[in-house]
Amino acid sequence: MPVPLLLVLLGYRCLQGLPRYSQQSSLDRRWYFFSAIFIFLAMLAYPSMAFLFPALILTKLLFSNLSNWLETRCEAIQETMVFCTVGLAYFIWGYYNMRYHGRAPVTEAYQLDHPNLSILELLRRLLFLTNVFNDWWAVSPMSSQRVQGWITIVAIVGGAFWGTISFLKSNFYLQHGKQAVSWLVQVIVGVVVLLILSSGFFLLMPSLSLVQTRVLFGILSSGWVLMFWGVCRWAWIFPNTVREYMIGSVFCLFFLVQGTQANKVTMVNAISHAEYLNLDITAISNYLAKGNELRRIHFIIPKSNYPYDRFFMAHAALVKILGRGNVEVKWCSLPRGYQGEEINHQADMLACISNLSNSEIAVTYSYESDSFKATKAMLVIKNHYQEHNL
Known part of the structure; x- marks a missing residue:
């Protein structure tokens, strides 16, 4: 399981630090090729795990300064295009091989020769994903599913509220009102697109007979990125002197509880x-x-x-x-x-x-x-x- 994750991280790292606005050299363009190779290898190793890549792009969108949106948007679009191109190539290759050159049986949920393309079924699955009280979102093995759902709602909705308050009080909004609002709307649209993209494997699965955490890894990772962002926005209500300590304490407690529970379950x-x-x-x-x-x-x-x-x-x-x-x-x-x-x-x-x-x-x-x-x-x-x- 860690191999595809490492490949995804390597693929994402290849795209960082490139001069996006200047005329790129042949060396710069090679990094796009290397990134595509790593992503493709991750999909070959375990395709659902490769959908961690949109969650990494989502991290950039949520935690970048809005005043640098033009640069962030350019990078996010290029990274998304690389992932979508590789994903399309993988699904076409998988469709062709399974339909015309199948050598071994494949679990129904992973059969790429007849992906789910029904609009109604896609919408139904998206509605399933929005239900944070569903078993699929219960990543803490010994905690109440209902409690986990409410924590998710409070973190994300509350984070959005405090994030909006912080935005309205920011110097960037006070000095560039219309432009700031326009860029904020673009960020929100980008977040929604990346959330849908990170759940792409789940949406295209022919059958939901095998829905496990590793199948939902992409959308779960994006959900945790959203929760992390929400907690950071909640910290805005605290003074600057204790804000970092509050964030650190929350996440230390979270990983301590998760590690303890995982140890007991194992x-x-x-x-x-x-x-x-x-x-x-x-x-x-x-x-x-x-x-x-x-x-x-x-x-x-x-x-x-x-x-x-x-x-x-x-x-x-x-x-x-x-x-x-x-x-x-x-x-x-x-x-x-x-x-x-x-x-x-x-x-x-x-x-x-x-x-x-x-x-x-x-x-x-x-x-x-x-x-x-x-x-x-x-x-x-x-x-x-x-x-x-x-």
């Missing part, structure tokens, strides 16, 4: 998965201790559980019992990325099991409410990931 997840692995090891060991032949491990899980990590659990358990290099595991259920339901995939599953080599063990799954075809030398494990109390 610890609980690690412990719980160790428990699940031990349960699988016990079940397989007891089965083999009876002298039974093992050709298939079948998991029965609730629909709320993600099925595909059962393959890795089964493989880890078998390696623990039989030793590394003594076991080969093959996934015979519906592969990730294929359309359809597992219950309708039984014939293909049986064909996969019948073609196993002598050293291979099949791993399959079914949901609790679905039937499945039994085979010889099969171990059935019925367990599910439970929600642990943090």
Whole structure:
């Protein structure tokens, strides 16, 4: 995950410090090419992460001095054009490859050969994004979702209010009233455009069957930039002598809480998965201790559980019992990325099991409410990931 983020940061850094107003040399133009290469590589690594780039441009718009708007606008437009050009090239390339040269199944949410271009669906998804009480915006794992939503509203709306008051009292507005208002409107339009652009991957996804934080990384990053800006505008009500200390204290507290919660969640997840692995090891060991032949491990899980990590659990358990290099595991259920339901995939599953080599063990799954075809030398494990109390 950090690789595409580093590539995006490198791509953005390539565009900083260039002489935008003077006649550019060939060396200056090369930096646009280097930036485009880094952005394209980021999209190849993980496309949704590459949409951090508009959030970086948004940072420039929000925190630049309004009196320098002409220079800021020029830089923001050029950076946006670089990103949009690379993004368009990536989506055209992805569309062509998936439609005409597909070599492997791709999860429905990432299939670029039929992106979402419905105006009504685009508007519906934009409305979803404006709901800060939605689960998608709950980035703090142990805090109340409602509290997080209200904090977001207070930070952004309050920041906009105090930012407006600060603007009306600024020397730039008092000396250049109409021009200042015109430039402020342009900034607002630019912010809206960048917010939409940062959510571009989410808007174009063919399906919302897989909506996770990493898919929403672009718009979430832009949202946090807005919140950071709002907190800084809130600090305007404090005297200059304590303003910086207030801002620093707020963000130190935020990162302390986030770091503590992330540590607890990671610890609980690690412990719980160790428990699940031990349960699988016990079940397989007891089965083999009876002298039974093992050709298939079948998991029965609730629909709320993600099925595909059962393959890795089964493989880890078998390696623990039989030793590394003594076991080969093959996934015979519906592969990730294929359309359809597992219950309708039984014939293909049986064909996969019948073609196993002598050293291979099949791993399959079914949901609790679905039937499945039994085979010889099969171990059935019925367990599910439970929600642990943090």
